[in-house]
Amino acid sequence: xxxxxxxxxxxxxxxxxxxxxxxxxxxxxxxxxxxxxxxxxxxxxxxxxxxxxxxxxxxxxxxxxxxxxxxxxxxxxxxxxxxxxxxxxxxxxxxxxxxxxxxxxxxxxxxxxxxxxxxxxxxxxxxxxxxxxxxxxxxxxxxxxxxxxxxxxxxxxxxxxxxxxxxxxxxxxxxxxxxxxxxxxxxxxxxxxxxxxxxxxxxxxxxxxxxxxxxxxxxxxxxxxxxxxxxxxxxxxxxxxxxxxxxxxxxxxxxxxxxxxxxxxxxxxxxxxxxxxxxxxxxxxxxxxxxxxxxxxxxxxxxxxxxxxx
Amino acid sequence: xxxxxxxxxxxxxxxxxxxxxxxxxxxxxxxxxxxxxxxxxxxxxxxxxxxxxxxxxxxxxxxxxxxxxxxxxxxxxxxxxxxxxxxxxxxxxxxxxxxxxxxxxxxxxxxxxxxxxxxxxxxxxxxxxxxxxxxxxxxxxxxxxxxxxxxxxxxxxxxxxxxxxxxxxxxxxxxxxxxxxxxxxxxxxxxxxxxxxxxxxxxxxxxxxxxxxxxxxxxxxxxxxxxxxxxxxxxxxxxxxxxxxxxxxxxxxxxxxxxxxxxxx
Numbered sequence: 001x002x003x004x005x006x007x008x009x010x011x012x013x014x015x016x017x018x019x020x021x022x023x024x025x026x027x028x029x030x031x032x033x034x035x036x037x038x039x040x041x042x043x044x045x046x047x048x049x050x051x052x053x054x055x056x057x058x059x060x061x062x063x064x065x066x067x068x069x070x071x072x073x074x075x076x077x078x079x080x081x082x083x084x085x086x087x088x089x090x091x092x093x094x095x096x097x098x099x100x101x102x103x104x105x106x107x108x109x110x111x112x113x114x115x116x117x118x119x120x121x122x123x124x125x126x127x128x129x130x131x132x133x134x135x136x137x138x139x140x141x142x143x144x145x146x147x148x149x150x151x152x153x154x155x156x157x158x159x160x161x162x163x164x165x166x167x168x169x170x171x172x173x174x175x176x177x178x179x180x181x182x183x184x185x186x187x188x189x190x191x192x193x194x195x196x197x198x199x200x201x202x203x204x205x206x207x208x209x210x211x212x213x214x215x216x217x218x219x220x221x222x223x224x225x226x227x228x229x230x231x232x233x234x235x236x237x238x239x240x241x242x243x244x245x246x247x248x249x250x251x252x253x254x255x256x257x258x259x260x261x262x263x264x265x266x267x268x269x270x271x272x273x274x275x276x277x278x279x280x281x282x283x284x285x286x287x288x289x290x291x292x293x294x295x296x297x298x299x300x301x302x303x304x305x306x307x308x309x310x
Numbered sequence: 311x312x313x314x315x316x317x318x319x320x321x322x323x324x325x326x327x328x329x330x331x332x333x334x335x336x337x338x339x340x341x342x343x344x345x346x347x348x349x350x351x352x353x354x355x356x357x358x359x360x361x362x363x364x365x366x367x368x369x370x371x372x373x374x375x376x377x378x379x380x381x382x383x384x385x386x387x388x389x390x391x392x393x394x395x396x397x398x399x400x401x402x403x404x405x406x407x408x409x410x411x412x413x414x415x416x417x418x419x420x421x422x423x424x425x426x427x428x429x430x431x432x433x434x435x436x437x438x439x440x441x442x443x444x445x446x447x448x449x450x451x452x453x454x455x456x457x458x459x460x461x462x463x464x465x466x467x468x469x470x471x472x473x474x475x476x477x478x479x480x481x482x483x484x485x486x487x488x489x490x491x492x493x494x495x496x497x498x499x500x501x502x503x504x505x506x507x508x509x510x511x512x513x514x515x516x517x518x519x520x521x522x523x524x525x526x527x528x529x530x531x532x533x534x535x536x537x538x539x540x541x542x543x544x545x546x547x548x549x550x551x552x553x554x555x556x557x558x559x560x561x562x563x564x565x566x567x568x569x570x571x572x573x574x575x
Binding site for chain 2: 021029032141147154157168251256263269271273285289
């Protein structure tokens with residue numbers, strides 16, 4: 001499959017997925033009992049004003065037949081017009097432009113930190129004896145079983161309350177980012193290490209590693225040049241999933257560390273049942289996931305052309 | 311699995327089953343009894359895990375919370391698996407075009423991160439225990455469904471099914487007696503891993519204030535209450551979280567021993 005064909009297929013697939021997500025949201029709005037205008041404005045409990053309800057009816061075309069409403073809804077989304085957040089009284093796109101970079105920064109830093117930690121652990125595990133290996137696998141299992149919302153609390157208790165080294169609230173400085181990033185990175189590092197250890201062991205005992213050693217390369221050089229390349233493929237394969245789990249974790253981490261971002265905005269939108277905001281954020285996170293998946297696939301094609309062709 | 315690890319696994323399951331079903335046996339106190347004079351007691355001989363802001367005993371609450379927390383996790387996994395079996399079987403048995411549609415729908419569900427999908431569902435249903443179960447169940451379904459589908463597609467061409475066809479068994483009978491049971495066997499390990507994850511997601515929703523409401527002794531809800539007093543009373547956050555970690559790590563260990571891979575669902 002050529003690169004162009006691959007790209008066309010990816011874009012087509014992405015559009016279909018986004019359309020399905022949008023359709024599901026449209027059906028969801030219709031399923032809420034009662035007046036849909038009221039549902040969009042926060043449900044029966046929100047006591048939206050008559051003007052606000054009228055505005056919602058006009059904006060979503062609620063006086064039109066359902067198929068027309070559906071097309072209007074999709075048409076607006078296609079123009080990237082997500083409407084106005086009724087809770088914040090601001091255009092949804094404006095809020096998203098503000099919070100999205102913050103969450104992406106957090107997720108990317110956490111991804112980088114997790115990779116770094118996983119490489120370190122995997123390299124250490126190679127040198128470990130049986131007890132060390134057992135201990136390592138226990139640490140990985142626990143790391144992967146720790147929920148973000150608890151790990152964040154524990155890190156705050158240790159590094160902020162007890163030791164006073166780092167701020168408990170993300171205050172916009174570099175130091176304020178350390179704990180949120182660690183909270184997200186540690187469980188992911190546990191997953192990545194599990195994966196990399198197996199493939200690293202296979203790679204290091206393979207024919208090509210032996211051949212490289214026979215050529216006189218040091219064990220470390222073989223590790224860097226050959227072992228890592230092979231060990232990182234299965235882990236790279238998971239990057240899309242990892243990024244998606246980071247976005248999930250970001251919701252909790254942003255709440256704990258009082259850091260503005262996509263997750264925290266989504267939570268407050270859900271609590272206020274601010275449907276325009278929820279719609280925009282859901283579609284955006286789907287888009288981010290699709291982009292990351294396409295990007296990892298592109299990197300995989302670059303690292304391992306043989307695998308991509310099959 | 312070795313004999314010892316089998317015994318340990320069953321002990322682990324028996325302990326949590328007992329804790330969830332008959333918490334009074336292990337913690338006879340009342341998890342909701344308030345006693346303001348005893349507020350914020352540090353762990354000690356009188357209160358092993360300390361007390362919370364209203365003087366409720368944390369140990370009693372953690373033990374009594376097992377029921378709610380585990381029930382939501384198990385129920386969500388059941389919802390997710392049930393949906394996955396229906397969708398996965400349908401996709402595997404259906405003509406190509408329907409298979410394609412189901413796959414796309416699963417991909418769409420999969421493209422929204424689990425917790426975000428759960429939040430999205432709650433935006434429409436409103437918060438509560440029922441919505442939390444459905445939300446967590448739905449967000450785990452697409453992963454399971456893909457696995458069920460690929461299992462059944464493999465089994466469809468097996469000799470066992472050929473024999474059933476020769477014997478003149480109908481499609482429904484084949485699905486019920488051969489395909490689904492055999493497709494589920496290899497999934498057992500993954501489901502065990504998944505229960506641990508579901509318990510975590512469910513607690514996350516309660517932590518965010520969207521699942522079990524306080525003052526019910528649910529682990530996520532307890533952590534949510536503890537967050538306010540993090541600097542003052544670390545024990546309020548430490549012990550409920552430890553319970554979640556023990557359950558999730560135990561589920562992971564058992565799942566792995568059964569042959570599951572760490573990656574998810």
